[in-house]
């Protein structure tokens with residue numbers, strides 16, 4: 157049943173009655189959970205992906221994301237109730253559907269410039285199966301303006317009129333791996349911007365059916381795209397600010413964390429935590445979605461570019477601290493053993509894209525260190541692929557804590573990691589006093605280097 161032009165309450169009813177068919181393009185870490193949640197409303201859902209192996213496994217009831225809580229249960233339920241099936245035939249799926257949701261990734265080049273080839277090819281496939289009354293929703297994070305331009309692109313290919321015969325909307329996902337179901341259904345309100353009022357009301361109904369926090373309507377898809385990018389840029393710039401203040405605190409000889417905690421007791425100060433840099437597919441990438449956009453229109457976004465530069469340099473700063481700390485102990489990096497704790501870009505999420513740990517491993521190896529690594533989410537083979545030796549509980553000269561997984565704190569405090577010389581706390585995950593009391597030298601991002609402390613120290 158075509159839902160464009162009917163109000164949210166009627167849309168919810170139609171979903172419940174199994175009258176609406178929705179296809180979801182891209183059955184990845186976000187697309188599959190979203191498809192299954194939509195199927196759970198009562199809708200008939202067709203999952204589309206270009207990977208035939210993935211389609212086969214999903215149709216056999218094997219979740220490709222077993223680490224994602226709740227997905228396997230929803231998959232079994234949807235298959236049993238015949239509300240969901242997966243296919244590689246995107247054109248046929250579009251012909252059979254009333255709503256198409258696009259969740260394929262936007263790849264970027266080395267410096268983060270977006271490549272819209274994949275999403276355009278999905279739009280092209282959909283336009284071949286488009287009919288009057290259809291609604292196309294993009295969930296993938298996109299440079300502002302993309303959804304409307306995809307709408308125009310489809311209009312030119314299918315002969316239907318955008319905003320009259322069919323509509324497009326952007327409803328940015330606001331999720332994190334490891335908590336997809338929770339984030340899609342109840343963590344945050346859904347932002348929706350559409351090409352026209354009739355599409356907006358229909359899309360509102362869909363998300364009200366799955367999201368307990370409701371829907372925030374914005375004027376058009378471009379605003380909705382900007383909302384998602386702004387969230388990421390806010391994080392990137394604020395992390396860069398914390399990192400720069402950490403570098404300043406180091407040379408001034410005081411602990412940045414002590415200053416940040418005290419500053420944040422004032423309600424207008426929300427200083428973030430410094431660290432070894434920023435990784436993952438989102439925060440280091442999204443600023444370029446608007447830096448590039450702006451450049452084409454003659455605006456230089458200096459703050460965003462500088463934030464990227466500051467955060468990208470942090471892994472090298474961690475290496476610099478390691479070199480200094482080892483020298484301080486009369487050792488050179490060349491020939492020293494170093495253990496990296498934390499390989500994923502964020503604790504608890506098995507993703508390594510742009511992870512600061514990978515840069516740190518490479519630099520230290522290039523300098524002649526023997527680098528070991530451990531992460532509870534990483535297999536020994538994967539450690540080897542990353543260029544390090546799997547840690548076998550052997551003693552090392554230096555330990556670098558790169559992410560704040562609680563397990564690393566416990567391992568260190570319980571003496572499970574034998575450190576000859578120094579711990580470098582890149583994520584400020586440890587209590588410096590505890591480390592010093594254990595008789596181990598403590599170095600950290602934003603922490604005064606031994607002998608460089610300014611004035612009286614409360615902990616001394």
Ligand SMILES: NC(=O)c1ccc[n+]([C@@H]2O[C@H](COP(=O)([O-])OP(=O)(O)OC[C@H]3O[C@@H](n4cnc5c(N)ncnc54)[C@H](O)[C@@H]3O)[C@@H](O)[C@H]2O)c1
Nearest residue numbers: 182183184185186187205206207260261262296297332333
């Ligand atoms: N996973 C996350 O934590 C997360 C967080 C924030 C945002 N996102 C957003 O979700 C988008 C998708 O991310 P993901 O993590 O699900 O990606 P993913 O890499 O896990 O999955 C993408 C899927 O799309 C499929 N695909 C590629 N080209 C296709 C095509 N032409 N037609 C159909 N399918 C195609 C791939 O085979 C793959 O299965 C991202 O671009 C991002 O905007 C994801």
